[in-house]
Amino acid sequence: MGAEENAGLPARAVKRKELAAMLASNEWLPVGGVLGIGTSYRSTTDQRVLVVYFDNTALLFDSQGDLDRYVARLESAPRETHVLDNYPAFDADFIARIEAYVSELPSMVSLPAQALDRTLKSLKRVDAALSAMTIAQRKRALVNLVAYAGEVVRHEAGGEWQMTAAGTTLEPAIVGTQVGIVPLGVMVLDVLPLVEREAGLYDVLQALLS
Numbered sequence: 001m002g003a004e005e006n007a008g009l010p011a012r013a014v015k016r017k018e019l020a021a022m023l024a025s026n027e028w029l030p031v032g033g034v035l036g037i038g039t040s041y042r043s044t045t046d047q048r049v050l051v052v053y054f055d056n057t058a059l060l061f062d063s064q065g066d067l068d069r070y071v072a073r074l075e076s077a078p079r080e081t082h083v084l085d086n087y088p089a090f091d092a093d094f095i096a097r098i099e100a101y102v103s104e105l106p107s108m109v110s111l112p113a114q115a116l117d118r119t120l121k122s123l124k125r126v127d128a129a130l131s132a133m134t135i136a137q138r139k140r141a142l143v144n145l146v147a148y149a150g151e152v153v154r155h156e157a158g159g160e161w162q163m164t165a166a167g168t169t170l171e172p173a174i175v176g177t178q179v180g181i182v183p184l185g186v187m188v189l190d191v192l193p194l195v196e197r198e199a200g201l202y203d204v205l206q207a208l209l210s
Contacts, residue, residue, distance in 0.1 A: 039051070048060060048063070090143070092163060095172070098147045098161065108141045120156050153182050157177040166183075
């Protein structure tokens with residue numbers, strides 16, 4: 001979901017260059033998450049509220065009341081199923097289990113624990129290991145791979161974990177990084193069939209973080 005999908009609401013879409021300038025100023029203070037779809041900022045000079053989506057698009061509301069009506073509309077709308085619905089481990093407790101998932105990954109991909117040092121370069125070893133596994137085996141390791149990929153992002157670009165709304169489920173993301181918001185669940189799932197043919201986790205994250 002992004003700002004371009006919200007025509008008809010009492011808000012206007014904010015272009016990326018304008019958004020960067022707004023967030024670089026001292027006018028906008030972060031308030032908190034909005035239904036797991038983004039982060040809200042409140043103006044220090046008037047009543048306006050800015051909502052920044054996880055794809056780095058944004059909507060500018062004239063007031064908190066307008067935003068509240070927008071949120072009410074989202075809450076009442078029917079939710080579509082999502083590709084991550086098949087992975088119940090992506091729940092509200094996922095973040096608390098990150099270290100456990102990361103510690104399980106070496107045995108799942110047949111790598112020594114010391115090879116997984118949370119650097120971007122370590123993903124080359126992970127990709128090589130995944131290329132020797134079947135697609136089904138890779139998918140069984142999805143939750144662990146998402147946890148590890150997120151820790152690589154945090155090591156390379158900073159940021160913190162946050163669970164974001166994704167259809168009828170939740171998707172892990174890293175927020176507050178040098179490159180913006182990095183959703184991980186679908187990205188890692190999409191990469192798994194491509195590892196030995198087109199692009200692996202290293203290629204995707206290297207392009208994202210460069």
